[in-house]
Each structure stands twice: as structure tokens, then as C-alpha cells.
Amino acid sequence: MARVSIQTEDFDLSQEVAALRAGNGGVGAVVSFIGTVRERSEGQAVSAMELEHYPGMTEAAIEAMIDQAFKRFDMLGARVVHRVGLLQAREQIVLVAVSSAHRGQAFEACEFLMDYLKTQAPFWKKETTPSGAHWVDARVADDAALARWGIQAGNA
Amino acid sequence: MKLQVRYFASLREALGATEAVDLPEGATLGALRDTLLARGGRHAEVLSRGRAVRCALNQAMSDESAVLHNGAEVAFFPPVTGG
Numbered sequence: 278m279a280r281v282s283i284q285t286e287d288f289d290l291s292q293e294v295a296a297l298r299a300g301n302g303g304v305g306a307v308v309s310f311i312g313t314v315r316e317r318s319e320g321q322a323v324s325a326m327e328l329e330h331y332p333g334m335t336e337a338a339i340e341a342m343i344d345q346a347f348k349r350f351d352m353l354g355a356r357v358v359h360r361v362g363l364l365q366a367r368e369q370i371v372l373v374a375v376s377s378a379h380r381g382q383a384f385e386a387c388e389f390l391m392d393y394l395k396t397q398a399p400f401w402k403k404e405t406t407p408s409g410a411h412w413v414d415a416r417v418a419d420d421a422a423l424a425r426w427g428i429q430a431g432n433a
Numbered sequence: 434m435k436l437q438v439r440y441f442a443s444l445r446e447a448l449g450a451t452e453a454v455d456l457p458e459g460a461t462l463g464a465l466r467d468t469l470l471a472r473g474g475r476h477a478e479v480l481s482r483g484r485a486v487r488c489a490l491n492q493a494m495s496d497e498s499a500v501l502h503n504g505a506e507v508a509f510f511p512p513v514t515g516g
Contacts (some may be wrong), residue, residue: 312516327435328458328513329442331508334492359515391516397494398513399508401442412443415485415512432487 280355281339283330285362288372294370297356304353309374310384310391316366318413321406328361329371336361342393345371349426352377357390359400376383396430403407434458434503436465441510444486448480456501463497465507481510485512 278296282288290309300303314326316343343355354376364370373390377383402413415433434452438449456465467486469476480486488498489508501507 306452328515329445331439331441331489331492331510334489334508337492338494343478395516396513398515399441399489399510401511402514403442408460413514415514433485 278356280343280357281336282358283284283332283361284358285360286347287360288358290372290374293358294308294355294374295376297354301353301376303378304376305378306380306383307374307376307378308387310354310387311369312371312391314364314368314370315322318404318406320374321408322421323406325366325402325405326364326370327403327405327410328364328433329401330359330361334399337398338398338430339394342397345393346386346390349378349380349389350375350382351375352382352386355386355390357394378399389426391417392426393428395419396423396432434460434501436501436504437506438465438469439506439508442506443510443511444509446447447475458489458503459501460501461497462463462490462495462501464498465501466497486510488513 294307329419339357352375358372360370373387375383375386396419403410417433420430420433438454439451443449470480486509491506
């Protein structure tokens, strides 16, 4: 099964986790994170969000992140699904799921992958609000999150 | 050498998705940015060094010290905001 999918369609957490666990009896823990479209951002209503990416580089960047995670953590599998295109408020955007023998490594690897993805994967969000559509600014806090893992993001 | 330059997000809206640029072999990514800046207009505005612009060389995050070769794909884009 592919480790990375960039797609316009929605995803199903149960199916993704089942596929991640399938065929590996050594799995004792699965940790997953789902990011969704907030219906408010900085005090403004958000009705929809357009997600652009850099085809080719996006997949390569996330594959490299997963390789990094396997080097750092004692994990058994990983799955990343990121949607692109037009998303409505409250829809799912991203899934990161990690399987391991015990929970500690799965929690850490999942957070590491999300922190990495936020600042190193080439995605851009454009929000639709009552005052018009605007590109979302990168957050310095996301660079700081990756710095905790000893990696300088240099994004925001 | 021939380079393919790609833009994404707000830079794509200002400059278009792609353009071809001819530069002497061995020029750096920073020299390419200088060449684009020298065109003035929207290029000078959105690629200004006062702005947060990130770049990639052959689909990997890079910086302005990178040396370019014929056929390279260079991309300029704003800080990423996925997840």
C-alpha cells in the first residue's frame, strides 16, 4: 500500500487504519491525526478553502519525511493522506497515521510527521471569507514546533 | 543554459505558472532571482528580497547558493501552509 496520497477525494479514517494494521501482527499501537477546515480564522468566517500544491515535489517531500521518521522512531508503518483542491468548512484536510509496537513511539512519530509537514511540504491554503479570498500566512509557531526535533524549518 | 521557472500560490497569481529563462551555465539560484528582479514590474514586487520567498531546485527545498545546470527546474513560492 502506498505511504503517501495526494488527492481531491475525502478519506476514511477506519479504512486507512485497517490498511495500515493489515498483515502486521506486531502492531500494538496506532496513533492518527486529522486536520480539518476551521469555520473561523482570526475572527472571520471561513466558508471554504482552496489547497494548492507542487505535484511531484509534494509526494517526494512527504516520502522523505517518512524516511526520516523511520530513522528516528521505532515504528512499523506510516500513512499520510493530504487533500488538495476546493474544501468546504469542517471537511477533513490531512491524515497522518503511524503504527508501532508500543504507544510512545507512535505518538512521537505522528507529531514529528505533522510538524515536518506543516513547514516542509509544498502546500498553500487560500481561505474564502466574507471580505474575499486570501492566502493563509505561515506561522512562526510551526517553525518552532519543528525546532523541538532539532530541525531548523526556515519557513515562516 | 535553459531553465524552467515555476511559481506557486500568490506568486503564480502574479507571474503565471511557468516561464523559461536562459542564463550562463553555472549561475546560482540567487543570480536567477536577480535576473527576474531586474525585469521590474510584478517580478520586482513579488520576488523582492523584503518578502518571504522560498525556493526549490529540481523539486527539493533549496536556497540561493545552489548552482544551476541546464534543464533545471526552479520554483519560487511563499512559505508553505499545508497540514
